[in-house]
Amino acid sequence: MIYFLFLIMAWVALGLVAYPLWRPQRRIVAEPSLGLRDSMKSQQDATYFALTELQFDYELGNLSPQDHQELEEKYRAKAISILKELDAPNQGAALDKEVEEAIKEIRLTRGKGVAGASFCSKCGTRLQRGDRFCSNCGSPVRSGQ
Ligand SMILES: [Zn+2]
Numbered sequence: 553m554i555y556f557l558f559l560i561m562a563w564v565a566l567g568l569v570a571y572p573l574w575r576p577q578r579r580i581v582a583e584p585s586l587g588l589r590d591s592m593k594s595q596q597d598a599t600y601f602a603l604t605e606l607q608f609d610y611e612l613g614n615l616s617p618q619d620h621q622e623l624e625e626k627y628r629a630k631a632i633s634i635l636k637e638l639d640a641p642n643q644g645a646a647l648d649k650e651v652e653e654a655i656k657e658i659r660l661t662r663g664k665g666v667a668g669a670s671f672c673s674k675c676g677t678r679l680q681r682g683d684r685f686c687s688n689c690g691s692p693v694r695s696g697q
Contacts (some may be wrong), residue, residue, distance in 0.1 A: 592638050599631045604658050
């Protein structure tokens with residue numbers, strides 16, 4: 553029994569000694585996947601930025617509706633594939649919706665800039681000049697909008 557306890561203590565001591573040696577190795581293993589995640593994130597940002605530029609070009613009349621739709625589909629597919637890699641268990645319709653929301657947001661933001669109109673930041677309803685609250689959902693309008 554005493555021999556058995558000694559064996560356990562020896563194992564614990566060995567574990568404590570080995571822990572600092574073992575830990576850095578683990579960190580090195582973990583870093584590439586973190587780096588990959590970061591690079592996917594920046595790719596995702598770049599795709600959303602491209603969608604913003606696309607919307608801007610379209611509203612300025614630099615793109616035909618067909619070209620706009622074609623390119624938007626392309627970027628949308630790219631955004632979805634990036635999201636799938638970032639968030640593998642959460643696939644399918646949810647990702648589609650996430651990208652859809654992002655595109656909607658981009659359209660609202662661009663629309664505001666081009667037409668001088670403002671939209672509710674919560675539900676997207678178009679606001680009248682001087683509105684302090686959204687007529688649809690009642691959320692307060694941020695100043696400067
Ligand atoms: Zn609203």
